[in-house]
Amino acid sequence: MKLGNSSKLGLLLLMAPLLIWLFALILLPHVDMFFLSIREKVAPRVYQTSMANYMEFFNEPLYWNTFARTAVMSILTTAITLLIAFPISYYIAKMLKGRMKAFLFVLCLLPFWVSELVRTFGWMILLRETGIVSSTLQWMGVVDGPIEFLYTDATILVGLVYSSMLFMVVPLVSTLESLDDSYIEAGYDLGGNGFTVLREVVIPHAMPGIVSGCIVVFMLSLGNYLTPVLLGGKDSLWFTEQIYAQFITRFNWEQGAAFGFLLLILSSLIVWAGLKLSRQTLSETMG
Amino acid sequence: MLKQKLKMVTGLLVGASVLGLSGAANAETLRLLTWGGYAPENVIELFQKETGIEVEVTKSNNEDMISKLRATGGSGFDLAQPSQDRIAGAQFEHEIYKPIDLSKINADLFIASMMDGTKKNTTVDGKVYGVPHIWGTSGLIVNRKEAGSIADYTDLCSEAVAGKVSYRLKRPTLIGFAFSMGMDPFAAYDDTAKYSEIMGKVEEKLIDCKSNVKSYWSGGDALMNLIRSGEVTAAMAWDTGGWKLNQENADVTFVAPKSGALGWIDTFALPAKTKNEEAAYKWINFVMQPKIAAMITASAGNFTASKGADEFAEPALKKQFQDSFPPEAIDNIKWYPPVPAGLEDIEGKVLDRVKAAQSN
Amino acid sequence: MANGADVSEFDLECSNLTKRFGGFTAVNNISFNIPNGSFFSILGPSGCGKTTLLRMLAGFLEPDEGDIRIKNRSMLGVPPNKRPVNMVFQHLALFPMMTVAENIAYGLKRQGVPKAEIAVKVQSALDRINLPDAGPKRVDQLSGGQKQRIAIARCLVLDPDVLLLDEPLGALDLKLREHMKVELKQLQSQFGTTFVYITHDQSEALVMSDQVAVMNNGVFEQVGDPQDLYYNPKTAFVAGFVGDTNRWKGVVKATSGSEVQVATDDGLTLTATGIGQGCKTGDAVDIFVRPESVALSRSADALSGMENRLAGQVKNVLFNGANSRILVQDPTNGGEIMVTLPQTGEFNDLRAGQDLHLGWKLSQAKCFAQEAGKASGAEVA
Known part of the structure; x- marks a missing residue:
């Protein structure tokens, strides 16, 4: 009994830093944000409790559309990232051995040694009207005048896919590496072709990696700010941009906090729907 | 034995770190929240030599200053430099500033008319919250060779410069377009309904104009790059940016729009919880000396409210100013009156809708 | 089906098979024939080339020289999924994300067998290996011996001409291994399929096989029935390795x-x-x-x-x-x-x-x- 108590205390002490961290850095700010979000400004310095900030999101098509657009673009980013990352991961995990494997893996990692801002500026240097791609095309005689590649939705997608790649490749490589070659060989041996082995053996095995990669990429894209704003230009229209604008340029913290919560809730809903659709559970994916 | 030693070492370490901390606290610092170029290295050095006070500079802009000070309830900085029109509203709503003790300011160093104007505009409940420092205008930066026809804000929407235009999605753009469209937004500041109507018209114009825009700029450097590369030939921006570019490319310069450049004055204001008020006053009186003010002008590109500093200003800068501002243009400058609380909510919505509108 | 004239008394014929990896010759000019319906073992220490030989038979490796003929048809250039050969892997490679029934049905589905027929065939395969109720179970719910039988059933349901087994008993504990030796032999005679079994365990080879080939350094030292190898070894290697x-x-x-x-x-x-x-x-x-x-x-x-x-x-x-x-x-x-x-x-x-x-x-x-x-x-x- 005595031992039980002291070991309980020990556990509590052991967990204390984690609990304090969770409480002080995650829970507390959210509680604060929540109270902020249900405060309606009725006049300067006069506030009352109401859901008006939340209603604003649904009543003003502008915000609702922005969110829908952000979500659709993020889903697209996730899908494209998966399509590109899967063959790369398969190649790294299954086709390569030894140093070449480590080399390619580091190559995927390399862009992340510089900050996101620098990476995005890199894309801007490449794609702007007087940039490298445009000048090269002109020099080759493919086009007559300069072409602006920046400030389109496609550019935003390129930037997002690029900055998401690692977060898809890492979980995919690790799940694919855990797939013993003999399963793939058995898949062929029993009459399967490349496509059926991929569908029946490789993808089901990699599913936890696919799902966790997709969740991470989706959330990162949804929450990204720099890439859409810098590459999207005048039409970027990203939901985080709205939150930023409410907080920083409009001083409307109440609205910003409500948008923040809506982002949290709606993105969780989308992830939940995605898990349901792919018949995966979060514990399976993360466990 | 070992334990004792350990104790001693720990004690020493703790003692040393406490000493170190207090040592750091002893060296007086002034935490300055300001704009790029307003506190150049050479001025900071001179100030430290004279007073022994270190200056910590945080570069910012109007919205960011209010956000930062609002987040902390007015602490974290000892002196801020918001524009004069953005003080009263923010103070009324968020109480982030502290009244200025005018007796501690050497009024003789200031151009009297500017001092009076600023005092008037930054007065809330009978207390003064700001004194002037640097003033300038925003208008148009134009590449005269490529976009010579651009003489007013609304010209940015003309076919001649399609796809080669940039401006900010911020309130100066709304105000500028309103004037350019023949309306007077400043006169409507106290009439919310009228102001909303004006903004509605501006919104329509800006959405219409969106297809002409290459990108909405947000950082001065990004805009300068766009103009340097020729991707943008006409933009709405600050005068100093135009003059700087003019030194590199004579075709590019600042143009005061027909409907009037927008005049702003950046001030000194004390954050509500400033920790080193004395140092703040020392800094104000130091940088307003004509010679120091001229050094700041050289760095920021804009002129100061310091009396007699013109004498020390670089001739090239004066020449550029005179080129951009013939006497009638100076008279035509629209000085920002203080923004009443609440107006920015209306403007915010307009800006959101312009941003969200699809061009073409 | 091959036409009458082509029918051979051998299910599997290999002639002059050679496989090199760089400068190393893993399989060196091996020729052998395996009669229909027999249990043929290849016995050798690790590194002797037996796995390479088996993987050539399965189609995962192409021989550098020589020919592999199954039912008188050359297998050169035929990919593994087109060969009338199936393989039981060392660690069985039962698909963990499928049920037992789905595992057995996998190959049939690939052949385009109608659904109803698949269900019948799967059930009859499960009956034959004495696990009639195992169909809906997950693979990780099975014991080692059960997995073994499922892995074999998964191949045999496809009715291959030759079944290849890559030391499938290696992972089992001793007692189960003894038991499975007998069971494997029974399964083989029950289905009448030709088994090619590779192992480094001489007792497995001796107990189960009709014919054993002792392999060393890429060549067959001696091929014969178990008694022959035991009592009349032809080389020092066989004498030392067998028994x-x-x-x-x-x-x-x-x-x-x-x-x-x-x-x-x-x-x-x-x-x-x-x-x-x-x-x-x-x-x-x-x-x-x-x-x-x-x-x-x-x-x-x-x-x-x-x-x-x-x-x-x-x-x-x-x-x-x-x-x-x-x-x-x-x-x-x-x-x-x-x-x-x-x-x-x-x-x-x-x-x-x-x-x-x-x-x-x-x-x-x-x-x-x-x-x-x-x-x-x-x-x-």
């Missing part, structure tokens, strides 16, 4: 017909039957004597009819019921000999330290030329 044996190294002193006089390195003079070409006077040779060929006696006289006689001291009694053995030490040179304890009751009271006489006949001692290079495997230690 337990005592071994002496030595030099031939004199020969007379097939009888060879050998002076061993530890100072004995032994008489043995020379096998093959390498036992001429002066040759370095190995002599092999199986533990069960050595006669024991407490008196020297009883062994007078034996060509080889030794006296020694019991060092250890390794009691294991019917498989009991003793370790006898030669006091003069310290050499040890393993002898099977006869189950006549005569030596039931034998204890360490007692003196004994040993003897064996000329015909039981086999003399081979010493292998150049590598030492052979399963020596009595």
Whole structure:
């Protein structure tokens, strides 16, 4: 009994830093944000409790559309990232051995040694009207005048896919590496072709990696700010941009906090729907 | 034995770190929240030599200053430099500033008319919250060779410069377009309904104009790059940016729009919880000396409210100013009156809708 | 189905198969035929090339030279999924994300068999391996032996001409392994499919196989039925690898017909039957004597009819019921000999330290030329 108590205390002490961290850095700010979000400004310095900030999101098509657009673009980013990352991961995990494997893996990692801002500026240097791609095309005689590649939705997608790649490749490589070659060989041996082995053996095995990669990429894209704003230009229209604008340029913290919560809730809903659709559970994916 | 030693070492370490901390606290610092170029290295050095006070500079802009000070309830900085029109509203709503003790300011160093104007505009409940420092205008930066026809804000929407235009999605753009469209937004500041109507018209114009825009700029450097590369030939921006570019490319310069450049004055204001008020006053009186003010002008590109500093200003800068501002243009400058609380909510919505509108 | 004229008595024919990896020849010019419906084992130490050979049969590797014919049809250039061959993998490779029934149905689905028919075939396969209710189970709910049977059923349901097995018993514990040996043999005769089984465990090969090929350094040392390999090894490697044996190294002193006089390195003079070409006077040779060929006696006289006689001291009694053995030490040179304890009751009271006489006949001692290079495997230690 005595031992039980002291070991309980020990556990509590052991967990204390984690609990304090969770409480002080995650829970507390959210509680604060929540109270902020249900405060309606009725006049300067006069506030009352109401859901008006939340209603604003649904009543003003502008915000609702922005969110829908952000979500659709993020889903697209996730899908494209998966399509590109899967063959790369398969190649790294299954086709390569030894140093070449480590080399390619580091190559995927390399862009992340510089900050996101620098990476995005890199894309801007490449794609702007007087940039490298445009000048090269002109020099080759493919086009007559300069072409602006920046400030389109496609550019935003390129930037997002690029900055998401690692977060898809890492979980995919690790799940694919855990797939013993003999399963793939058995898949062929029993009459399967490349496509059926991929569908029946490789993808089901990699599913936890696919799902966790997709969740991470989706959330990162949804929450990204720099890439859409810098590459999207005048039409970027990203939901985080709205939150930023409410907080920083409009001083409307109440609205910003409500948008923040809506982002949290709606993105969780989308992830939940995605898990349901792919018949995966979060514990399976993360466990 | 070992334990004792350990104790001693720990004690020493703790003692040393406490000493170190207090040592750091002893060296007086002034935490300055300001704009790029307003506190150049050479001025900071001179100030430290004279007073022994270190200056910590945080570069910012109007919205960011209010956000930062609002987040902390007015602490974290000892002196801020918001524009004069953005003080009263923010103070009324968020109480982030502290009244200025005018007796501690050497009024003789200031151009009297500017001092009076600023005092008037930054007065809330009978207390003064700001004194002037640097003033300038925003208008148009134009590449005269490529976009010579651009003489007013609304010209940015003309076919001649399609796809080669940039401006900010911020309130100066709304105000500028309103004037350019023949309306007077400043006169409507106290009439919310009228102001909303004006903004509605501006919104329509800006959405219409969106297809002409290459990108909405947000950082001065990004805009300068766009103009340097020729991707943008006409933009709405600050005068100093135009003059700087003019030194590199004579075709590019600042143009005061027909409907009037927008005049702003950046001030000194004390954050509500400033920790080193004395140092703040020392800094104000130091940088307003004509010679120091001229050094700041050289760095920021804009002129100061310091009396007699013109004498020390670089001739090239004066020449550029005179080129951009013939006497009638100076008279035509629209000085920002203080923004009443609440107006920015209306403007915010307009800006959101312009941003969200699809061009073409 | 192949037409009548093509029908061969061999399910699998390999001729001059060679596979090289860089400068290393893993399989060196091997030819063999496997009769229809037989259990054929390839026995060899790890690294002997047996896995490479099996993977060529399955189609995962292409031979550099030679031909593989299954039911008289060349398999060169035929991918694994098009070969009438299936493989049971070392770790079985049952798909963990599918149920047992889905695992068995996998190959049938790939063949485009109608759904209803698949269900019937899967159930009948499960019945035949005595796991009729296992269909809806997940793979990780099965025991080791059950998994084994499912893996075989998954292949056999496709009715392959040849079933390849890559040491599938390796992961099982000893008792289950003994049991599965019998079961595998039964399954094979029940289905009548040709099995090609590779292993490094001589007991698996001997118990189950109709034919065993002993493989070493990329070549077949000897192919034959288990008794043949055990009693009439053709090479020193086979003699040492198949079954337990005592071994002496030595030099031939004199020969007379097939009888060879050998002076061993530890100072004995032994008489043995020379096998093959390498036992001429002066040759370095190995002599092999199986533990069960050595006669024991407490008196020297009883062994007078034996060509080889030794006296020694019991060092250890390794009691294991019917498989009991003793370790006898030669006091003069310290050499040890393993002898099977006869189950006549005569030596039931034998204890360490007692003196004994040993003897064996000329015909039981086999003399081979010493292998150049590598030492052979399963020596009595």
